[in-house]
Amino acid sequence: xxxxxxxxxxxxxxxxxxxxxxxxxxxxxxxxxxxxxxxxxxxxxxxxxxxxxxxxxxxxxxxxxxxxxxxxxxxxxxxxxxxxxxxxxxxxxxxxxxxxxxxxxxxxxxxxxxxxxxxxxxxxxxxxxxxxxxxxxxxxxxxxxxxxxxxxxxxxxxxxxxxxxxxxxxxxxxxxxxxxxxxxxxxxxxxxxxxxxxxxxxxxxxxxxxxxxxxxxxxxxxxxxxxxxxxxxxxxxxxxxxxxxxxx
Amino acid sequence: xxxxxxxxxxxxxxxxxxxxxxxxxxxxxxxxxxxxxxxxxxxxxxxxxxxxxxxxxxxxxxxxxxxxxxxxxxxxxxxxxxxxxxxxxxxxxxxxxxxxxxxxxxxxxxxxxxxxxxxxxxxxxxxxxxxxxxxxxxxxxxxxxxxxxxxxxxxxxxxxxxxxxxxxxxxxxxxxxxxxxxxxxxxxxxxxxxxxxxxxxxxxxxxxxxxxxxxxxxxxxxxxxxxxxxxxxxxxxxxxxxxxxxxxxxxxxxxxxxxxxxxxxxxxxxxxxxxxxxxxxxxxxxxxxxxxxxxxxxxxxxxxxxxxxxxxxxxxxxxxxxxxxxxxxxxxxxxxxxxxxxxxxxxxxxxxxxxxxxxxxxxxxxxxxxxxxxxxxxxxxxxxxxxxxxxxxxxxxxxxxxxxxxxxxxxxxxxxxxxxxxxxxxxxxxxxxxxxxxxxxxxxxxxxxxxxxxxxxxxxxxxxxxxxxxxxxxxxxxxxxxxxxxxxxxxxxxxxxxxxxxxxxxxxxxxxxxxxxxxxx
Numbered sequence: 001x002x003x004x005x006x007x008x009x010x011x012x013x014x015x016x017x018x019x020x021x022x023x024x025x026x027x028x029x030x031x032x033x034x035x036x037x038x039x040x041x042x043x044x045x046x047x048x049x050x051x052x053x054x055x056x057x058x059x060x061x062x063x064x065x066x067x068x069x070x071x072x073x074x075x076x077x078x079x080x081x082x083x084x085x086x087x088x089x090x091x092x093x094x095x096x097x098x099x100x101x102x103x104x105x106x107x108x109x110x111x112x113x114x115x116x117x118x119x120x121x122x123x124x125x126x127x128x129x130x131x132x133x134x135x136x137x138x139x140x141x142x143x144x145x146x147x148x149x150x151x152x153x154x155x156x157x158x159x160x161x162x163x164x165x166x167x168x169x170x171x172x173x174x175x176x177x178x179x180x181x182x183x184x185x186x187x188x189x190x191x192x193x194x195x196x197x198x199x200x201x202x203x204x205x206x207x208x209x210x211x212x213x214x215x216x217x218x219x220x221x222x223x224x225x226x227x228x229x230x231x232x233x234x235x236x237x238x239x240x241x242x243x244x245x246x247x248x
Numbered sequence: 249x250x251x252x253x254x255x256x257x258x259x260x261x262x263x264x265x266x267x268x269x270x271x272x273x274x275x276x277x278x279x280x281x282x283x284x285x286x287x288x289x290x291x292x293x294x295x296x297x298x299x300x301x302x303x304x305x306x307x308x309x310x311x312x313x314x315x316x317x318x319x320x321x322x323x324x325x326x327x328x329x330x331x332x333x334x335x336x337x338x339x340x341x342x343x344x345x346x347x348x349x350x351x352x353x354x355x356x357x358x359x360x361x362x363x364x365x366x367x368x369x370x371x372x373x374x375x376x377x378x379x380x381x382x383x384x385x386x387x388x389x390x391x392x393x394x395x396x397x398x399x400x401x402x403x404x405x406x407x408x409x410x411x412x413x414x415x416x417x418x419x420x421x422x423x424x425x426x427x428x429x430x431x432x433x434x435x436x437x438x439x440x441x442x443x444x445x446x447x448x449x450x451x452x453x454x455x456x457x458x459x460x461x462x463x464x465x466x467x468x469x470x471x472x473x474x475x476x477x478x479x480x481x482x483x484x485x486x487x488x489x490x491x492x493x494x495x496x497x498x499x500x501x502x503x504x505x506x507x508x509x510x511x512x513x514x515x516x517x518x519x520x521x522x523x524x525x526x527x528x529x530x531x532x533x534x535x536x537x538x539x540x541x542x543x544x545x546x547x548x549x550x551x552x553x554x555x556x557x558x559x560x561x562x563x564x565x566x567x568x569x570x571x572x573x574x575x576x577x578x579x580x581x582x583x584x585x586x587x588x589x590x591x592x593x594x595x596x597x598x599x600x601x602x603x604x605x606x607x608x609x610x611x612x613x614x615x616x617x618x619x620x621x622x623x624x625x626x627x628x629x630x631x632x633x634x635x636x637x638x639x640x641x642x643x644x645x646x647x648x649x650x651x652x653x654x655x656x657x658x659x660x661x662x663x664x665x666x667x668x669x670x671x672x673x674x675x676x677x678x679x680x681x682x683x684x685x686x687x688x689x690x691x692x693x694x695x696x697x698x699x700x701x702x703x704x705x706x707x708x709x710x711x712x713x714x715x716x717x718x719x720x721x722x723x724x725x726x727x728x729x730x731x732x733x734x735x736x737x738x739x740x741x742x743x744x745x746x747x748x749x750x751x752x753x754x755x756x757x758x759x760x761x762x763x764x765x766x767x768x769x
Contacts, residue, residue, distance in 0.1 A: 014766060019759030026751040034744035041732040041740075108751060115743050119735055139297035196380060204283065212350040219294040222279070222286040222346075229275045240268045 004085060004093025005100070008067075012101055021062050025105040028055050033112035043116055043136045046215045049144035053211065056148075056155050057184065061176035063101060064159025065169045067094045068238075072167035087242045091160070095235055098156050106149055113141055139217030147214035150227035151207060155180050157234035164238045183207055287345045287376075304363040307721040308430040312364065312437060315717040317371055319441040320401060335402045337437060339365075340375045342386065343394040348376075353424070354395060357413050360429040361397075364437075372437075399433070401440040408436055412465070415696045415724055426696075428724035435469040435719050442717060446489030448472035451479045455497030462695035463494075466703055470710040470718035479511045484518045490713060491518065492526045493542075495533060495687040500541035512545040519549075520632075522677020524713045529553060530687040531609040534565040549669040550617040550625050550636030551683045554610040554648065554656075565609035566655060568663055568685075570646035581606040581688070583700075584640040584665050590624035591637030591668050599708040599720075600701020603640055606688030610648050610656070611638075611664040636669035638662075639682070639709075665689075680713055 012018030029052060036047040071077045083090065113136060120135025159176040166172050187206025193199045203209050210223035286292040316337070324334040339361045341348050348354045365372045379386035379394060389398045395410035413432050414424030439445065448467050450456065458464070467474060472490060480501050484491060500511040519525060527546065533539070538555060546552070554566050571579035584603045586596040613636055617625035624637040641662035648656040648663060656663075666689070669681040688694065694702040704720060711718040 013759075013762060016759060016763065019755055019762075023752045023755040023759075026755065027748055030747040030751065031744070034740070034747055038732070038735065038740040038743055039737075041735060042730050043732060044730045111751070112747055115747070119732055123733060137297070139295070143296050204280075209350065212352075213293065216350070216352050216355060217296045218349070218355075219296055220286070220350075221292040221294065222282045225282050226279050229279050233272055233275055236271060237268070240264065243264065 001085065001089035001093040001096075004090055005097045008094050008097030009100060012097065017062070017066060018101065021059065021101065022105055022108075024062070025059055026108055028052075028059065029105075029109040030112055033109075037116055037136075038119075043120065043134075045113070045116075045136055045141055045144060048112075049148060049211075049215055050208075052148055053151055053207065054184065056152060057177055057180040060102070060152065060155040060159055060180065061173040063098050064156055064163050064176060065173040066163070067098060067160055068164040069167050069169045069172045073169070087246065088239050091164075091235060091239050091242065095156065095160050095238075098160070099153055102152050102156060103149065106145065106152070110145070137217060140215055143214035143217050143219060146219065146224075147211050147227075150224055151211065154207075154227045154230035154234070155183075157231040157238075158183075161234045161238045161241070164241050283346070293349060304360060304367065304430055305722070308364075308434050309367055311434050311717075311719055311722060312368065316434070316437045316441050317368055319438075319443065320371055323402065323441065337372045337441065338375055338398075338400045339372065339433070340377050340389070340398040340400065342377050342379050342391050342396045342398070344378060345376050347394075353410060353414070356427055357397060357410070357429050357433075360433055364433060399436040399440050401437075404440045406436050406440055408432060424727065426724045426726045431469065431719050431722035431724060434722055435471070438717050438719070439468075439471055442471055445473050446471065446715070447475055447485065447487045448490040448492060449475045449477040449485065449488050451491065451493045451496070452476040453478040453480055454493070454500070456494050457497075458494070460494070460690050460692055460695070462692045462703070463690040463706070466695060466706050467492075467710070470707055470715045472710075472715070479514060480507075480509055484514055484523070488518065488523065490524045490526065490710075491515070492528070494528045494690070495530070496539070496542070497533075499539040500545065502541045510541075512541050515545060516548075519671070519679040519681065520673055522673045522675060522679050524680045524682075526682045526684070528684045528687045528690060529565075529609070530607050530685065531565045531567040532607055533687070534609070546681070546683060547614045549671075549681045550614045550627060550634055551667050551669055551681065552612045552614055553685070554612050566648035566650045568605070568608045568610055568642055568646050568665070569649050569654075570643055570658075572645040573643045575604060576606075580608075582608060582642060582646060582665075585643060585662070587623070587638040587641055590620075590622040591635060591670065592623070592639045595639055595668060595709065595712050596705075599705050602701050603705050604689070604694050604697075604700045604702060605640075605642075605665045605684075605686035606691065606694070608642075608665055608686035608688075611667045611683060611685050613664075613667070632671055632673070634669055634671045636667060638664040638667050640664075640666040640705075682709060682713075 012021075029048075032051040032055065033045070033048045036051065037043065037045060040047075068077075085093075116136045123134050155176075158179050159172070162176045162179060163169075163172045166175070183205075184207055186202050187208045190199050190202035190206060193202065210220065210226055213220035213223060282292070320335070320337055327334060341354075341358065341361075343354075345358075348358050361372075361374055365374055377385060377389075377391070377398075379391055389400070389405055390407045391398065393409065396407050397410070397413075398405055398407045400406075413427065413429045415426035415428055416422075416424050450458065464474060467490075475485075477484065477488075477491070500515075501507075501509065502512065503510040515523075515525060527542075529539075529542075534553070534555070543553060567580065568582060569579040570582040573583045575581045575583070582605055584601075584605055586592060586599065586601045586603075613619075613625040614627070617627040617634075617636055619625055624635050626636075627634050641664055642658045644659045644662060646658035646663055647654040648658075663685075665685045667683050669683075671679045673679055684690075689702055690706065694700060695706070696703070704723065707718045707720045711720055
């Protein structure tokens with residue numbers, strides 16, 4: 001698995017796609033963070049995290065569209081399938097390669113919060129009276145970052161599955177976008193449903209409904225398990241797709 | 249058989265599909281179970297800040313123990329003697345737990361209630377009511393929204409709205425500036441457990457204005473129920489524990505040829521039976537002249553509002569100005585001092601000294617009241633003694649203005665801004681009359697401020713008037729400031745450009761470097 005992971009990581013950065021993804025990700029995160037905080041004169045970062053989740057619908061397919069599609073297109077899939085590595089190891093290697101790039105981008109995007117803390121420190125120094133709190137709420141920042149990483153992991157898993165189902169990278173990207181947007185929209189659709197149990201079920205699936213606790217500074221174990229389960233299910237389905245393909 | 253089992257179509261066909269479906273179903277069931285557990289077990293929510301956003305204060309814990317738990321225990325001891333089961337205090341949220349916990353404004357209240365429950369686990373229960381599944385119970389409790397919270401004990405309940413727990417900049421704002429949860433919860437628990445619910449009546453037939461929502465709320469938080477009274481048409485009810493006349497635009501109605509009803513006589517009879525009366529007047533109250541009947545009644549209790557004849561020949565009240573101790577440029581919103589002797593000392597001890605009076609007039613004491621050594625004013629009539637004295641006074645730098653000129657200075661004698669008059673009645677009760685020289689003292693802006701003391705002072709006065717369980721020491725907490733105040737637009741734009749471009753350029757440069765190197769290596 002590690003050999004696949006290293007190979008995949010290297011392939012991200014010997015092609016322009018890796019640099020394009022990282023560049024666009026950092027640009028997007030910087031602009032949305034600055035727009036929702038500095039330019040809005042607010043320390044509240046919850047809007048930034050909401051925008052990033054929506055931005056993932058475009059960014060993550062860029063990362064995952066070539067994972068398996070390119071192998072199929074270049075006819076190197078057979079090499080992978082006959083390699084001395086289990087299918088699960090192969091799929092996980094590719095998945096974790098994409099996830100590692102994503103994680104690196106998330107870590108790099110943390111520099112966007114530095115100006116907020118610097119400004120807060122300057123404001124606290126200016127205050128002539130005691131106040132409850134000035135500055136970004138660290139629990140909110142940490143909770144939001146954890147939520148984004150978990151949601152990103154789930155979306156990368158969706159992209160991995162879609163990439164395994166098609167050999168056309170563009171089709172993989174578009175279908176992944178549609179899938180992620182569908183997941184995000186489920187919570188919005190729930191509010192239009194009159195039937196109580198359907199509304200509850202859709203709210204249960206909704207990404208945004210489970211995200212709110214994190215951005216309030218609470219680590220919701222059930223929500224974290226849900227996102228991890230999403231990632232597990234889609235990676236598992238990818239393995240099953242390849243199992244079937246190998247033995248077909 | 250073996251060949252069949254090992255065949256690809258079975259092993260990697262239907263069986264594979266079934267196993268895959270079972271695995272996915274297992275994951276769904278596991279998640280559903282965990283979500284259900286999350287509604288019951290707090291440990292599934294880990295607070296990343298390491299401490300509660302708003303912790304229940306020691307004062308709140310003591311207040312609940314003293315006035316709520318003891319009242320509940322007393323009630324329950326009577327029940328158990330009669331062979332009945334004990335009652336528990338219940339706080340009911342009108343939505344599912346995970347919805348409440350995920351919503352920021354409800355989460356604070358939920359945390360506060362749970363902290364109180366942890367302090368008194370044998371007395372307090374928390375429940376969740378789904379108003380869509382159980383609309384009849386919701387209707388019984390007077391619930392109108394999923395954000396309502398109900399406190400109930402035995403057969404009594406009080407329903408609070410989400411908005412009640414927060415302080416807003418203005419009535420139309422949707423973003424709160426402070427959290428008032430512990431006071432609201434504690435006072436609500438007190439009201440459902442207190443033995444009796446005293447009535448506070450506002451007179452309503454003199455053009456009184458009731459725009460002061462925060463003042464009304466303070467009255468309710470002190471444990472009163474509020475009613476409105478047409479003093480001309482109705483008698484003062486026997487259950488009236490406090491009568492308030494707030495900013496009347498007209499005078500009390502006196503007996504005349506048409507009607508023998510005298511409102512002043514009604515109030516006098518009420519007071520002689522040990523009643524409590526509060527009057528809020530201001531300089532604006534007298535803009536069209538004096539209030540003969542009301543002022544006549546007040547003067548019998550030793551309290552006079554100072555008049556001055558204006559250029560138009562009409563007697564008007566003086567307006568107090570103190571630019572040295574004012575919150576406004578015009579000097580008419582002044583900060584007071586607490587009286588340090590006599591009646592004032594006994595009432596105001598422990599209460600805030602930074603109270604604000606806006607558009608205030610000036611109170612003096614009736615000529616037939618004799619000043620004593622401790623600063624009180626005393627008069628005796630019909631075997632009954634009335635004692636009047638200041639509660640809050642202006643600073644020495646204040647001036648009284650009338651007719652466009654300063655007619656008096658507080659340097660000689662501080663102006664009285666709020667005064668009290670008491671009488672030991674024949675029935676052993678103590679009648680109290682509190683007169684305020686400013687209506688704006690009880691305005692929303694002043695009552696909801698955590699910096700000035702008006703709200704706590706009023707609550708403290710209610711406590712003195714007999715509401716032992718008024719929550720004087722429970723204060724609200726301002727939220728942290730989420731507004732950036734010292735950042736210029738230019739700096740914000742510069743930082744935005746730098747944060748956007750620098751990482752992107754570094755990334756692009758790295759990419760070009762690696763690709764070019766690869767190409768030519």
